[in-house]
Amino acid sequence: xxxxxxxxxxxxxxxxxxxxxxxxxxxxxxxxxxxxxxxxxxxxxxxxxxxxxxxxxxxxxxxxxxxxxxxxxxxxxxxxxxxxxxxxxxxxxxxxxxxxxxxxxxxxxxxxxxxxxxxxxxxxxxxxxxxxxxxxxxxxxxxxxxxxxxxxxxxxxxxxxxxxxxxxxxxxxxxxxxxxxxxxxxxxxxxxxxxxxxxxxxxxxxxxxxxxxxxxxxxxxxxxxxxxxxxxxxxxxxxxxxxxxxxxxxxxxxxxxxxxxxxxxxxxxxxxxxxxxxxxxxxxxxxxxxxxxxxxxxxxxxxxxxxxxxxxxxxxxxxxxxxxxxxxxxxxxxxxxxxxxxxxxxxxxxxxxxxxxxxxxxxxxxxxxxxxxxxxxxxx
Numbered sequence: 001x002x003x004x005x006x007x008x009x010x011x012x013x014x015x016x017x018x019x020x021x022x023x024x025x026x027x028x029x030x031x032x033x034x035x036x037x038x039x040x041x042x043x044x045x046x047x048x049x050x051x052x053x054x055x056x057x058x059x060x061x062x063x064x065x066x067x068x069x070x071x072x073x074x075x076x077x078x079x080x081x082x083x084x085x086x087x088x089x090x091x092x093x094x095x096x097x098x099x100x101x102x103x104x105x106x107x108x109x110x111x112x113x114x115x116x117x118x119x120x121x122x123x124x125x126x127x128x129x130x131x132x133x134x135x136x137x138x139x140x141x142x143x144x145x146x147x148x149x150x151x152x153x154x155x156x157x158x159x160x161x162x163x164x165x166x167x168x169x170x171x172x173x174x175x176x177x178x179x180x181x182x183x184x185x186x187x188x189x190x191x192x193x194x195x196x197x198x199x200x201x202x203x204x205x206x207x208x209x210x211x212x213x214x215x216x217x218x219x220x221x222x223x224x225x226x227x228x229x230x231x232x233x234x235x236x237x238x239x240x241x242x243x244x245x246x247x248x249x250x251x252x253x254x255x256x257x258x259x260x261x262x263x264x265x266x267x268x269x270x271x272x273x274x275x276x277x278x279x280x281x282x283x284x285x286x287x288x289x290x291x292x293x294x295x296x297x298x299x300x301x302x303x304x305x306x307x308x309x310x311x312x313x314x315x316x317x318x319x320x321x322x323x324x325x326x327x328x329x330x331x332x333x334x335x336x337x338x339x340x341x342x343x344x345x346x347x348x349x350x351x352x353x354x355x356x357x358x359x360x361x362x363x364x365x366x367x368x369x370x371x372x373x374x375x376x377x378x379x380x
Contacts, residue, residue, distance in 0.1 A: 007116075008367045009096060009360045011035070012109035013089040015071070016098035022072035023143070025052040025135035028105070029071060032056075032133055035112050039119055041131070046151060051136040051143035055152070058119075059128030063160035065377055066130045067111040067370070068145065068334060070137030073100035074352050081354045095357040102358040103351035107165025108133070110345075110363055114370035118378075125378040127160075137330050141293075145330040149337060159339040161304045161377060163370065164331045167348035168323075173362045174312040174369065178343035179305055180298035180324040181332060182230055185260040185268050185290065187275070192285040195244075195252030207254035208242055214282040218258075218275065223266060229298055230263035230324050233271070264296045294332035297341070298324065303377065304340035311372035312344075315365050344369070 011031075020026035029052055033043045036056045046053040057064075076086040076099050084090050086099040096106065115129060136144030152159070168178045191211045196204025215237075223233035237258045242251040260271050272290060279286050299305060305322070312320045334341045346366055350356045 006360060006364055008109050008113045008363045009091070011112060012096060012101060012106045012358075012363060013098075015105035015109060016089040016096070016101050017087055018071070019087045020071050020073055020100065020135060021075060022139040023051045023136045025071050029054045029133055029135070032071075032108065032112065032131070035116070036131060039116060046148055048143035048147045051134065053135070053144055053148050054131065054133040055148060056133075057128060057130040061127055062158070063127040063377070064130060064158060065127060065374060066132055066159050066162040066334075067115070067165065068132040068162055068330060069104050069108040069111065069165040070134050070144070070330065071105065071108070072135040072138045073103070073105075074138050077354050083355055086356075091360060094360055096360050096363070097355060097357040099356055101356055102167050102346055102348065103356070104165045104167060104345060106358045106363050107167070107345040107366065110367035111163075111165060111370055114367045114374065117367070118371045118374045122375070122379060125374070126380065127378050129374070129378075130159075132162075132334075134330065141330065146333040149333050153337060159334065159337050162331075162334050162339055162341040163304075163308070163373065164329055164334070164341065164343040165345045166329050166331075166343040167345040167351050168343045169345065169347045171347065172316070172318065173346060173359070173365055174316040174318040174320055176321050176323050177305075177308060177312075178324065178326065178329070178331070179300075179322045180229060181294070181296065181326065181328055182233075182324060183260070183262045183268065183296040184293035184328050185262060185271055186293060187258050187260075187291075188289045189256040189258065190287045191254040191256065192287070193250070193252055193254065196250045198248045198250050201250065204250040206250045208251065210282075210284060211254055211256070214278055214284060217278050217282070221274075221278070223260070223271065223274070224263055225265070226263050227265055230265070230296065233260060233262040233266055235260055262296065264298060268292050268295065294328050296324075297332055297335035299335070299340045299342055302340055304342055307376035308342060308344055308369070308373045310376055311369045314372055315369050
């Protein structure tokens with residue numbers, strides 16, 4: 001444990017020390033559960049396959065306010081490039097270093113200390129408070145928040161407000177909150193040609209050449225113009241592979257991996273149809289497998305956005321901006337319940353990077369912002 005006067009930084013350090021490479025929780029939820037149990041929360045472990053999840057709730061009445069987060073982290077990368085071991089938290093130059101310090105063990109620690117301070121001052125608050133913690137966000141995200149939400153819905157346990165602790169701030173703590181995210185649709189495409197000797201192209205059909213016209217069309221297509229909340233839909237290829245490795249063989253198949261990050265202007269089915277129309281227009285023989293990672297979601301300005309915006313202003317004197325940019329998050333699963341959900345956390349400059357770190361001052365301020373948000377929503 002690092003010597004610090006901040007309860008938030010101390011807890012964040014304890015969590016960082018757990019080597020919780022996705023989907024391994026590595027004891028984080030035990031630490032979290034102990035703190036929440038001491039506050040009177042009822043703990044419910046939900047393990048699905050190899051993933052540990054924790055649902056902790058205090059109170060039975062509405063509205064239900066939820067903190068959501070993940071304890072799993074991405075791989076460290078080359079250890080020799082870290083200035084200190086990634087799972088040995090250190091404080092240097094006002095920052096806590098370690099894998100997961102910013103994404104998102106720091107936020108989880110801030111949530112817990114915010115809750116501790118809020119309950120100490122307001123034992124008779126309105127409604128209920130809960131924590132939804134998973135160890136399957138950085139991985140395939142099938143046995144984590146998605147499954148917990150399914151279970152909660154099956155027993156009619158309705159979430160009203162949710163803060164996901166993703167590192168949302170861009171340049172200064174509080175400058176940005178995410179009130180939505182684009183959808184993500186992946187495709188594994190195979191263009192079928194005819195393998196043959198490279199000296200006899202008329203007896204073969206090169207799938208790379210055949211795909212070139214469709215590739216140009218796909219890259220130049222304007223899928224939509226976006227809207228006031230979302231950037232225009234983006235089509236990106238992540239991998240193209242063909243060939244046997246020999247210099248004198250025309251490949252039989254071309255494999256293409258691609259992704260749509262799409263706005264609320266289009267559905268996943270519409271994107272599938274439009275892409276396949278382009279392939280058919282170019283008379284390609286193909287097979288394709290689709291994987292929908294999540295649909296777009298949006299929380300309009302309302303009680304939650306207002307509550308956290310006022311909290312950020314009170315703590316940082318910043319007028320926060322709403323954004324739907326960036327990748328996916330577990331907010332996409334929680335939003336399916338119809339609740340108001342936003343993402344807020346520290347500056348995201350070092351997430352997933354070597355020497356990941358977070359400002360210890362910002363961690364303490366994040367805790368205060370979470371606390372004031374609860375005050376704005378759960379006090380008369």
